[in-house]
Amino acid sequence: MIINESKNKRIVIKIGSSSLTSRLGDISRHKLERLVDEIVKLKDDGHEVLLVSSGAVAAGYRRLGCLNRPTSLAEKQAAASIGQGLLMESYSERFISHGYTASQILITRSDFSDRDRYHNARNTINVLLDRGIIPIVNENDTVTVERLKFGDNDTLSAKVAGLVDADQLIILSDIDGLYTDDPRKNPDAKLLTKVSEITPEIEESAGEPGSAVGTGGMRSKIDAVKIAMASGISSFLGNATSPDIIHKAVIGKARGTYFVPGKNEFNLDTKRQWIAFHSGPEGEIVVSNKAKQGIDELKSLYPTGIRYVSGHFKKGSVVRIKDLDGNEVGLGVSNYSSKQLIKIKGISRDELADAGPEEAINNKDLVCHTRLAVPIH
Numbered sequence: 538m539i540i541n542e543s544k545n546k547r548i549v550i551k552i553g554s555s556s557l558t559s560r561l562g563d564i565s566r567h568k569l570e571r572l573v574d575e576i577v578k579l580k581d582d583g584h585e586v587l588l589v590s591s592g593a594v595a596a597g598y599r600r601l602g603c604l605n606r607p608t609s610l611a612e613k614q615a616a617a618s619i620g621q622g623l624l625m626e627s628y629s630e631r632f633i634s635h636g637y638t639a640s641q642i643l644i645t646r647s648d649f650s651d652r653d654r655y656h657n658a659r660n661t662i663n664v665l666l667d668r669g670i671i672p673i674v675n676e677n678d679t680v681t682v683e684r685l686k687f688g689d690n691d692t693l694s695a696k697v698a699g700l701v702d703a704d705q706l707i708i709l710s711d712i713d714g715l716y717t718d719d720p721r722k723n724p725d726a727k728l729l730t731k732v733s734e735i736t737p738e739i740e741e742s743a744g745e746p747g748s749a750v751g752t753g754g755m756r757s758k759i760d761a762v763k764i765a766m767a768s769g770i771s772s773f774l775g776n777a778t779s780p781d782i783i784h785k786a787v788i789g790k791a792r793g794t795y796f797v798p799g800k801n802e803f804n805l806d807t808k809r810q811w812i813a814f815h816s817g818p819e820g821e822i823v824v825s826n827k828a829k830q831g832i833d834e835l836k837s838l839y840p841t842g843i844r845y846v847s848g849h850f851k852k853g854s855v856v857r858i859k860d861l862d863g864n865e866v867g868l869g870v871s872n873y874s875s876k877q878l879i880k881i882k883g884i885s886r887d888e889l890a891d892a893g894p895e896e897a898i899n900n901k902d903l904v905c906h907t908r909l910a911v912p913i914h
């Protein structure tokens with residue numbers, strides 16, 4: 538795998554709990570410092586680095602008085618409240634010892650579902666990266682209710698990589714990469730070194746976490762890679778304990794799995810990423826078969842193609858687009874409120890005259906599910 542080494546890149550690195558913890562399940566300072574030292578080499582080479590780090594629960598549960606990693610939500614959140622500060626302290630101390638500054642960013646899903654807050658997060662992170670700071674992102678575990686959780690840091694890292702237009706997403710775990718099956722269960726499983734399409738076989742092979750501290754297992758890593766691919770970002774999955782793994786991953790010489798977005802990938806811009814992965818749709822419109830075909834071809838949707846409208850939404854809201862059989866075919870930003878759409882549905886462009894924009898949904902504000910084989914929301 539040959540990668541242009543000379544260009545300074547924007548790299549998002551995700552470190553899972555399993556890569557930061559000892560066999561007892563608490564934070565291993567040695568592992569953390571080794572990874573920081575590797576990141577420092579990238580910084581010295583001129584790359585911009587953003588870290589998505591798990592480990593808050595692992596770092597905090599003992600001081601909470603638990604003997605083992607807790608399983609109840611309230612205890613996990615309490616442990617994260619203690620552990621997040623301790624985790625950041627360890628990161629900050631080590632980065633500062635090398636002359637670099639780290640910053641903490643805690644995110645909940647609702648921070649991303651609001652478009653202004655999404656943009657604000659992007660602007661803030663850009664300032665930090667421009668000034669050579671290493672932002673360290675984690676889910677804001679302590680305050681997040683289950684329903685509003687990103688759930689795992691794998692998909693969070695891919696969404697952050699999209700937000701900041703990263704050149705590469707590096708996911709470090711306790712395994713050498715993606716295998717044809719969970720190698721802990723199947724000794725004949727083979728390592729896949731390059732993947733340019735997430736096939737149904739790959740989806741099936743991706744199993745549960747391999748340790749008691751991991752959250753999403755290979756399943757959530759594949760979901761993350763799909764989000765990165767849809768955003769046009771290359772990913773790498775490898776073992777955090779393998780020497781010099783981060784530098785080698787960047788130059789394309791690491792043992793692990795490289796995921797390369799194929800030419801046919803949709804390559805969502807930031808607006809479409811927001812519509813696809815973050816927005817909270819507020820209503821539904823059902824479209825004719827002809828209009829559905831247009832959506833599959835990523836063409837704008839006109840009022841004439843709309844059959845039914847349901848829900849109460851304002852102009853500018855994201856709506857689900859369904860076909861006549863009730864299957865969701867896409868998502869889009871409506872140029873009209875639900876009230877207005879009910880009035881103009883089914884009418885032709887000529888009849889619409891000067892009542893408003895010709896398109897009910899502009900193709901730039903449209904995400905089509907058939908072109909986007911990734912989990913939405």
Ligand SMILES: Nc1ncnc2c1ncn2[C@@H]1O[C@H](COP(=O)(O)OP(=O)(O)O)[C@@H](O)[C@H]1O
Nearest residue numbers: 553554555710716718719744746747751754755
């Ligand atoms: N097809 C697969 N290839 C590689 N690992 C797999 C596969 N299916 C399941 N796994 C398991 O996923 C684990 C990594 O996920 P996880 O435990 O959540 O780690 P992390 O804490 O780094 O996020 C591996 O240790 C492995 O046992």
Ligand SMILES: N[C@@H](CCC(=O)OP(=O)(O)O)C(=O)O
Nearest residue numbers: 554591592593594689690752
């Ligand atoms: N936010 C949680 C970790 C969530 C998570 O995704 O964990 P992991 O599967 O180890 O990357 C924490 O900091 O403990």
